[in-house]
Amino acid sequence: VFQGVRQAQWLTKTKLVEGLPPSVLSIVDDPAHQLEDYEERVKRVISHARLWDTTEAIPKREHYCPVLFEDLIHLCRLMSVKYPSLTKRMLARNYKIAATWERESILLQVRGLNGILMNSVAPIPPVASKEEILATEEHVLETFYPISPTIDLQEVNVYQELNSTGFRDGYPYSHPHTLFFLESANIRPNRFRPEQLRAKMLMFAFGNALAKAKVLYGNDPKALEQPIVVQSVGTDGQLFQFMVFQLNTTDLVSGDGIKNLVWIDSDQKLYEKAQCISEVKKRVVTKPAGIYGFQPDTFKKFLALYLHGTV
Amino acid sequence: AVMAAGLCRAFGALLLSAAPLRPRFSVPPLFFPPSGVAGGVLAAACRGLGGSVPRCTTNPLWKCRVKYTVRPVGMKKTGGRDHTGRIRVRGIGGGHKRRYRMIDFQRLRYEEGAPPEPFTEKVIHVRYDPCRSADIALVAGGSRKRWIIATENMQPGDIIKNSSHIGRMAVLANEGDAYPLGALPIGTLICNLESHPGKGAQYIRAAGTCGVLLRKVNGTAIVQLPSKRHMQVLETCVATVGRVSNVDHNKRVIGKAGRNRWLGKRPHTGLWHRKGGWAGRKIKPLPPMKSYVNLPRVTAQE
Numbered sequence: 338v339f340q341g342v343r344q345a346q347w348l349t350k351t352k353l354v355e356g357l358p359p360s361v362l363s364i365v366d367d368p369a370h371q372l373e374d375y376e377e378r379v380k381r382v383i384s385h386a387r388l389w390d391t392t393e394a395i396p397k398r399e400h401y402c403p404v405l406f407e408d409l410i411h412l413c414r415l416m417s418v419k420y421p422s423l424t425k426r427m428l429a430r431n432y433k434i435a436a437t438w439e440r441e442s443i444l445l446q447v448r449g450l451n452g453i454l455m456n457s458v459a460p461i462p463p464v465a466s467k468e469e470i471l472a473t474e475e476h477v478l479e480t481f482y483p484i485s486p487t488i489d490l491q492e493v494n495v496y497q498e499l500n501s502t503g504f505r506d507g508y509p510y511s512h513p514h515t516l517f518f519l520e521s522a523n524i525r526p527n528r529f530r531p532e533q534l535r536a537k538m539l540m541f542a543f544g545n546a547l548a549k550a551k552v553l554y555g556n557d558p559k560a561l562e563q564p565i566v567v568q569s570v571g572t573d574g575q576l577f578q579f580m581v582f583q584l585n586t587t588d589l590v591s592g593d594g595i596k597n598l599v600w601i602d603s604d605q606k607l608y609e610k611a612q613c614i615s616e617v618k619k620r621v622v623t624k625p626a627g628i629y630g631f632q633p634d635t636f637k638k639f640l641a642l643y644l645h646g647t648v
Numbered sequence: 649a650v651m652a653a654g655l656c657r658a659f660g661a662l663l664l665s666a667a668p669l670r671p672r673f674s675v676p677p678l679f680f681p682p683s684g685v686a687g688g689v690l691a692a693a694c695r696g697l698g699g700s701v702p703r704c705t706t707n708p709l710w711k712c713r714v715k716y717t718v719r720p721v722g723m724k725k726t727g728g729r730d731h732t733g734r735i736r737v738r739g740i741g742g743g744h745k746r747r748y749r750m751i752d753f754q755r756l757r758y759e760e761g762a763p764p765e766p767f768t769e770k771v772i773h774v775r776y777d778p779c780r781s782a783d784i785a786l787v788a789g790g791s792r793k794r795w796i797i798a799t800e801n802m803q804p805g806d807i808i809k810n811s812s813h814i815g816r817m818a819v820l821a822n823e824g825d826a827y828p829l830g831a832l833p834i835g836t837l838i839c840n841l842e843s844h845p846g847k848g849a850q851y852i853r854a855a856g857t858c859g860v861l862l863r864k865v866n867g868t869a870i871v872q873l874p875s876k877r878h879m880q881v882l883e884t885c886v887a888t889v890g891r892v893s894n895v896d897h898n899k900r901v902i903g904k905a906g907r908n909r910w911l912g913k914r915p916h917t918g919l920w921h922r923k924g925g926w927a928g929r930k931i932k933p934l935p936p937m938k939s940y941v942n943l944p945r946v947t948a949q950e
Contacts, residue, residue, distance in 0.1 A: 483768040483807065484788045 341532035364641040382408040387611040402521035432503040436544040460512040461566040461646035520573035546584035558588040743912025753848040755826035766811030781855035783893040799890035823890035829869035830883030855897035878937040
């Protein structure tokens with residue numbers, strides 16, 4: 338998308354807050370929520386995904402990105418020993434989302450195959466307080482004159498305004514909890530840049546939240562008393578983008594009134610470099626193979642987003 | 649079912665797509681090879697292949713894209729050869745591979761569904777174009793993006809204006825704006841001039857060039873081209889204000905023969921032609937003014 342997150346903000350009528358919300362940050366800092374020697378485990382996970390998992394010398398991004406994701410989810414699920422309600426979650430892949438909304442006389446849609454969704458039985462409680470929600474009323478959405486906000490979107494004739502979460506009614510795990518996006522194309526031009534990835538995360542989190550809201554509260558545009566929160570994590574194997582999106586209102590036609598909120602934490606590196614083959618200069622090993630520049634905070638935030646809602 | 653045109657993101661991928669403009673290139677007639685060549689081939693076949701006849705080649709059939717796009721399009725080099733396959737222009741061949749970026753020379757191209765009013769656009773990016781000496785600028789306005797020839801001092805983030813309105817008073821034009829010649833004050837430096845309204849800029853496009861608006865005479869305007877030739881066009885023809893970018897292009901030093909080869913220029917013949925007439929200063933009167941205006945013929949009455 339052209340302007341990145343700013344354009345997505347205008348399209349979804351959202352206000353941006355830098356950093357993660359305080360409820361998630363409190364989970365990050367709380368030592369009771371951590372695994373024992375998690376640093377060692379995460380390092381082993383990264384080495385497995387980036388170094389050991391393949392028969393060739395260097396695994397390709399298409400290969401190591403999903404492996405890394407699976408292992409991180411596995412580590413998070415080990416926490417369910419302490420919190421049994423974590424078992425009430427499931428992962429869904431290749432499901433289609435459809436959400437339609439009107440934004441100042443332009444009809445917009447989000448459709449199609451998503452990333453990987455994690456659903457849970459219970460919804461996440463709203464993150465922002467009532468005062469913060471009311472405070473977004475004064476916030477003015479930024480426009481980029483002379484560029485219209487619909488630049489770079491594909492124009493399609495719609496024959497049916499569809500709103501569906503992708504699951505049928507009566508499914509026990511009905512609330513979208515977290516969306517995961519893996520940028521695993523091999524060639525760089527096929528992958529999204531970080532700001533484009535964040536915009537994509539925002540749009541799909543919004544689509545999921547909106548579809549759920551329309552299922553729960555009907556199709557009329559109005560403000561929600563119980564805001565819906567959807568989280569989102571996007572990665573390309575090394576950089577992580579964390580996002581918490583709260584849907585406050587489905588009244589998106591006008592640009593005034595309360596806005597939705599999004600907290601974004603962008604460009605968190607999990608590790609600096611993963612050396613597959615040791616670098617040798619002049620017959621002397623300068624850099625042995627391994628993981629360099631590991632940052633434990635990124636995994637703590639990943640875990641905090643996973644635990645958010647049940648803790 | 650609501651048949652409103654919706655804007656949709658499909659399959660988790662956000663695709664770049666500009667509103668479709670009028671076709672950039674007319675589709676070449678692939679189905680009818682030039683009759684002369686076909687006749688020649690047939691004639692050769694009848695005479696039992698007496699002489700060799702050039703067969704039809706596939707040049708320049710990379711130019712078959714109808715819809716405008718911002719992405720660079722791969723192009724095929726001709727090497728100076730025309731559609732028969734023989735060399736028509738000497739000294740062309742080799743050189744670095746280039747991708748063609750489709751430049752929109754018609755500044756006043758309105759978006760689909762937009763009213764024919766003056767509109768503004770924002771310059772996003774100015775970059776080098778391998779296919780020409782000038783730099784090109786990516787501008788975005790409304791819901792579309794396009795490439796245009798950048799003028800001197802065009803920076804990312806500038807706002808440029810395109811207008812077709814001719815007022816009674818001349819407009820103080822900023823550099824990079826596009827106005828019809830009738831709206832500009834005389835003496836302004838212009839570039840990207842068109843000979844007929846709506847045709848698209850064909851003159852003054854090289855790096856650092858500029859034309860001067862000399863005078864305006866009833867419905868026409870007279871412009872001096874960089875070759876000091878005068879040109880008369882209708883005043884509704886649109887031109888951009890300012891000099892073309894990359895002004896120091898003529899001051900660059902090639903430095904070595906290899907750089908010319910990278911540019912795709914093959915060496916000249918080394919034979920000295922005694923009566924070539926290339927040396928010495930040449931003094932010639934200016935050619936007459938070229939007029940692209942069809943004035944009603946003034947017939948002497950009575």
